[in-house]
Ligand code: SRM
Ligand SMILES: Cc1cc2nc3c(=O)[nH]c(=O)nc-3n(C[C@H](O)[C@H](O)[C@H](O)COP(=O)(O)OP(=O)(O)OC[C@H]3O[C@@H](n4cnc5c(N)ncnc54)[C@H](O)[C@@H]3O)c2cc1C
């Protein structure tokens with residue numbers, strides 16, 4: 001310890017996100033053994049996640065926002081002094097004066113003091129009910145005051161201002177935003193984008209006042225009463241939040257004569273060193289090549305550079321940072337990248353503005369039109385990453401710039417279903433067989449003009465089959481490029497696509513495949529593509545039993561045996577466990593069945609239990625035992641409603657605001673078994689912590705203090721997609737109505753094997769259009785959609801129960817039509833106490 | 845014609861099932877002379893192939909969806925979806941693969957296989 005005592009002091013001023021990152025770098029590169037590290041922070045606690053500060057309003061606690069464990073400092077022999085401010089730096093003595101009237105010597109000094117919110121010098125800016133938005137204490141104060149308020153206003157319509165407005169809403173207030181500039185988010189967005197954002201946010205009930213200079217804040221004893229603007233107009237309010245920009249906290253540096261920028265900020269070089277070689281500055285307080293970086297990412301890069309320089313390592317150095325961002329503000333998607341404001345000399349602009357679907361898109365290209373150099377997207381940011389990639393890789397876009405300006409799904413509709421057009425040639429499309437895009441394109445160019453021949457030429461799509469939609473998308477895109485006419489039909493037997501077939505079946509009241517083939521087909525007898533599609537449409541239109549004689553031949557093997565086919569030809573069994581709620585008795589039933597038939601048992605990712613290794617001839621007996629105990633089919637085998645995942649919710653959880661399990665049970669009971677173009681997964685979370693992961697589901701419901709927020713079109717799996725917020729604070733009846741409409745609309749219009757996520761991405765008009773149809777009944781079909789869904793709900797029967805009651809259907813479950821023997825082929829070993837099939841190499 | 849499972853047998857037409865036991869445009873599995881067959885019915889026609897799917901190694905061909913590709917009647921394996929001609933057992937997606945085909949007939953509604 002003697003050596004330790006004599007270590008020179010490395011003092012960090014500011015325990016913010018970047019200061020903390022710096023200390024962690026020091027632990028990693030060994031500097032903490034060389035120096036005695038002391039962190040002095042003015043806030044009452046160690047660094048926390050300021051980026052997610054707003055979630056503190058959403059009931060995330062201070063502990064949950066912490067980014068360091070309480071004992072971390074002790075563990076690493078680092079001293080943390082909180083609630084203490086550094087008041088002065090004496091550079092000649094290399095000494096600090098602290099607000100607790102102690103002094104501290106330093107060998108090296110790191111200034112990580114961040115920034116403070118700028119409050120414009122408005123008459124009446126001080127007093128109760130005025131807030132800034134930077135620290136946990138700021139939010140505590142806002143929360144305490146908001147209790148007695150009805151409406152709040154944010155002065156400043158930048159990124160943070162909009163976050164603050166959302167916080168006001170979450171506190172239950174009517175929120176308004178006042179912005180001096182003519183449009184919102186002026187730093188990131190051009191005027192057109194800012195205006196579209198304003199319109200979208202205004203639709204959510206937030207008042208947007210742009211081009212408004214606030215002259216004074218009037219108040220009474222309780223706090224503010226109204227804002228008065230320079231143009232004489234005024235706005236009533238009960239509280240005011242200032243979010244008019246941030247300023248570097250460079251006062252310490254200024255007082256001790258460190259070099260500052262003209263408009264503030266401590267000047268640093270690539271090693272983050274100031275003009276005093278003993279002092280470094282990092283994070284939002286630092287000014288590099290005339291720029292301040294108001295994001296945490298560049299701050300982290302600075303922390304790494306400073307720590308490396310102190311450790312005499314040559315790398316990394318700070319090299320600036322790209323400020324491209326993609327955000328969701330009050331549920332609106334916004335992205336800005338590169339030279340969004342077209343400041344590059346000669347830059348040219350292409351702009352797309354859709355006031356119907358409310359999508360705005362502007363791309364900035366170099367003067368000669370050959371390079372993408374920036375852009376903004378509002379309302380739909382799906383193309384953000386591909387565009388960013390095109391910009392960063394400097395791809396030649398000569399002649400392609402017009403297409404870049406158009407959202408996917410417009411002129412490119414149908415040609416790029418899987419979104420592969422934007423991928424680079426080296427992107428792996430089929431992960432099972434490691435086939436990249438270039439190989440697929442080569443196969444198509446070499447004459448493979450349908451999916452089957454691409455499969456045999458490249459093996460792509462012959463594994464799990466998950467990449468098939470991408471292969472299909474790539475195929476039609478490439479064929480079009482090559483000047484071929486692309487057949488948009490379902491398969492060689494139908495010229496129509498799924499949606500058109502659905503219309504034909506409904507309008508023509510067609511109930512069997514031969515009739516469908518005769519009326520709509522183009523010859524032949526059908527195949528493994530069109531038959532299951534027809535079966536699916538019949539099921540979601542007429543809801544007859546899938547094993548009825550006219551339908552059984554159309555079913556894929558899973559539907560044909562009402563179980564999931566495994567690789568050895570046996571099946572797995574998943575009873576429905578609505579919302580994941582299960583009694584000990586039910587567990588015992590499952591245990592008994594699994595034991596009797598020696599079924600391998602595991603918990604699924606969907607909150608229920610799967611039993612594997614059942615032979616077709618065993619399925620009816622297994623299901624008899626299960627249905628006798630009250631279980632129903634889980635439809636795990638169908639392109640159908642699967643599970644409604646739930647979290648435990650307000651019944652037990654100390655944070656839950658609604659009974660999420662109860663609602664999930666009701667929802668699963670309502671929609672169970674409904675067949676659709678693809679499987680459907682739902683979830684209900686009891687509060688904003690989202691333990692049920694509802695935003696990864698086709699339909700996600702998150703409880704709020706006032707009801708439920710409805711999210712749609714989320715997806716896990718191959719191409720995960722965050723769900724979009726469709727409507728907020730719904731009561732249960734309205735929620736169900738919207739979900740009914742949503743599901744029916746999807747069932748009627750989606751393509752074959754198209755999850756809701758891809759469906760939405762291809763839906764012209766996107767989310768806004770969907771909202772218009774579902775919420776505003778813009779097409780006037782809401783009643784019809786609800787009636788359709790209700791008819792499916794009304795005609796639900798457990799299809800296993802019905803099968804067990806019907807000898808003709810049971811006859812379908814024999815292994816051999818002419819013999820009671822069973823298939824001797826599957827061979828098993830026991831592993832971890834259960835049975836599993838032999839791997840190929842284990843078979844002798 | 846063939847010797848199955850090492851057991852020499854006298855080949856003959858053997859009764860398998862009534863034609864109604866096979867769902868229209870679909871298949872069933874049958875055990876004939878120790879061999880698993882996939883027997884399909886398409887209208888009045890009946891086809892018999894190996895039930896063994898060489899791609900998955902499982903005995904499942906009888907559970908595939910029946911249809912046609914460019915007029916050739918075929919069945920698609922339920923596991924990885926390769927198609928096989930019902931007429932000659934050729935795999936339509938991989939020239940190297942072939943299922944055996946069995947002679948099959950219906951006599952007064954009875955399905956018989958020559959094995
Ligand atoms: C019990 C369970 C809900 C349920 O009924 O299923 C649950 C319950 C809680 N979750 Fe969770 N989470 C549960 C699965 C999940 C999942 C799903 C999963 O992992 O499978 C998620 C989403 C995935 C993830 O981890 O992000 C999840 C995301 C969260 C979050 C949000 C984390 C985030 O950064 O986004 C929190 C809040 C936090 O940690 O800040 C959280 C916090 C909590 C806490 C610990 C809240 C707290 O601080 O007390 C809840 C405990 C309640 C209590 O009073 O005991 N729980 N939580 C789940 C326990 C699973 C288990 O195996 O034990
Ligand atoms: C609501 C909100 C949302 C945000 N969202 C994002 C986002 O989505 N993405 C993103 O990249 N960035 C975001 N930011 C910005 C991000 O939080 C900052 O870039 C980051 O926190 C900067 O880190 P820092 O360490 O430089 O400063 P800070 O985190 O501000 O830390 C500085 C610390 O130094 C202390 N201090 C200052 N002077 C002294 C002194 N004299 N003595 C002792 N202590 C002192 C301060 O009290 C403070 O604790 C957001 C910020 C806010 C407020």
Ligand code: SF4
Nearest residue numbers: 647653656686687691
């Ligand atoms: S279990 Fe439910 S209520 Fe509890 S924290 Fe998780 S989501 Fe919120």
Ligand code: FES
Nearest residue numbers: 430432463464465
């Ligand atoms: S990813 Fe191509 S077959 Fe699995």
